[in-house]
Amino acid sequence: MPEVQTIVNDLNRKAKGRRIVRIRMDWPKMIKYPPADKRSFINLVRGRKILRVERRSKYIKFYLSGDLLMVFHLKMTGHFLLTKKLNVKSQKFSKHIRAVFYFDDGRALFFSDRRKFGTMRVGKIGEVENLPDLKNLGPEPLENYGNFEKFSANVDGSKRKIKQVLMDPKIVAGIGNIYSDEALWLAKIHPLAEAGNLTKIQLKKLWQALQTVLKKSLKLRGTSARDYRDTEGRKGGYYEKRLVYHREGEPCLRCGAKIKRVRIGGRSAHFCPNCQVLK
DNA sequence: ACGTTGACCTGTGTGC
DNA sequence: TGCACACAGGTCAACG
Numbered sequence: 107m108p109e110v111q112t113i114v115n116d117l118n119r120k121a122k123g124r125r126i127v128r129i130r131m132d133w134p135k136m137i138k139y140p141p142a143d144k145r146s147f148i149n150l151v152r153g154r155k156i157l158r159v160e161r162r163s164k165y166i167k168f169y170l171s172g173d174l175l176m177v178f179h180l181k182m183t184g185h186f187l188l189t190k191k192l193n194v195k196s197q198k199f200s201k202h203i204r205a206v207f208y209f210d211d212g213r214a215l216f217f218s219d220r221r222k223f224g225t226m227r228v229g230k231i232g233e234v235e236n237l238p239d240l241k242n243l244g245p246e247p248l249e250n251y252g253n254f255e256k257f258s259a260n261v262d263g264s265k266r267k268i269k270q271v272l273m274d275p276k277i278v279a280g281i282g283n284i285y286s287d288e289a290l291w292l293a294k295i296h297p298l299a300e301a302g303n304l305t306k307i308q309l310k311k312l313w314q315a316l317q318t319v320l321k322k323s324l325k326l327r328g329t330s331a332r333d334y335r336d337t338e339g340r341k342g343g344y345y346e347k348r349l350v351y352h353r354e355g356e357p358c359l360r361c362g363a364k365i366k367r368v369r370i371g372g373r374s375a376h377f378c379p380n381c382q383v384l385k
Numbered sequence: 386a387c388g389t390t391g392a393c394c395t396g397t398g399t400g401c
Numbered sequence: 402t403g404c405a406c407a408c409a410g411g412t413c414a415a416c417g
């Protein structure tokens with residue numbers, strides 16, 4: 107999520123107010139709405155002005171003229187690159203360009219995505235906001251005023267592992283593999299702990315830990331474990347500051363025990379077997 | 386209704 | 402060098 111927020115902030119500074127004059131679409135399968143329909147997608151978006159860009163969970167929402175909403179999900183390897191043309195810094199991504207949005211000022215927004223998991227949708231605002239994937243999202247972890255209570259209610263009674271629950275966007279928005287590991291370490295909770303068994307105090311601690319790691323990563327413009335780059339092709343700085351993610355075999359920063367890795371629901375979870383409790 | 390397992394894709398790193 | 406296999410920022414349809 108800090109990566110997505112960084113991109114959204116950049117787009118608001120550098121793409122807001124621009125008109126999209128031409129579109130190149132090389133991977134139409136990424137269009138989820140209107141369903142796999144390249145022509146209607148292009149016809150809807152061409153000629154529209156970008157009024158503002160917002161984030162909800164890990165979705166990037168472009169509000170366009172004509173009461174339209176264009177929504178992207180970058181998944182694991184999606185990038186937005188904003189340049190006059192693909193420069194040296196972004197050459198690494200140039201063979202994975204899936205779409206190009208040409209602006210009225212001569213610049214262009216390139217969408218690159220090595221694994222082709224990224225998605226885009228466009229339609230009337232209400233129409234798109236009511237699509238189930240966007241509508242059924244959990245509370246934003248960085249917004250207060252009742253969001254902890256919503257999170258707590260969503261977790262209540264769950265028999266799943268807390269690690270999986272944290273990564274479920276219907277439970278809480280915007281938390282993936284990196285920040286779930288980081289927050290669980292900070293809150294001293296074992297990733298395999300049954301979510302519904304955690305005390306209210308543990309959940310509160312976890313919620314605060316989420317805010318701590320997300321805010322820290324936001325300041326550092328996200329985590330570049332591997333592919334992530336911002337709209338100018340630059341890396342984020344959080345990877346170097348990470349607490350536990352991708353530290354298997356290294357000493358725990360708190361107690362010195364060896365960090366372990368286990369698979370949970372097909373994903374890697376990194377944790378300290380000594381100071382993260384299962385109970 | 387709930388929890389788990391594939392599916393979607395392309396690439397890189399590691400061990401034999 | 403070649404080959405097989407594990408692994409990689411996410412999400413959801415399909416299944417029991």
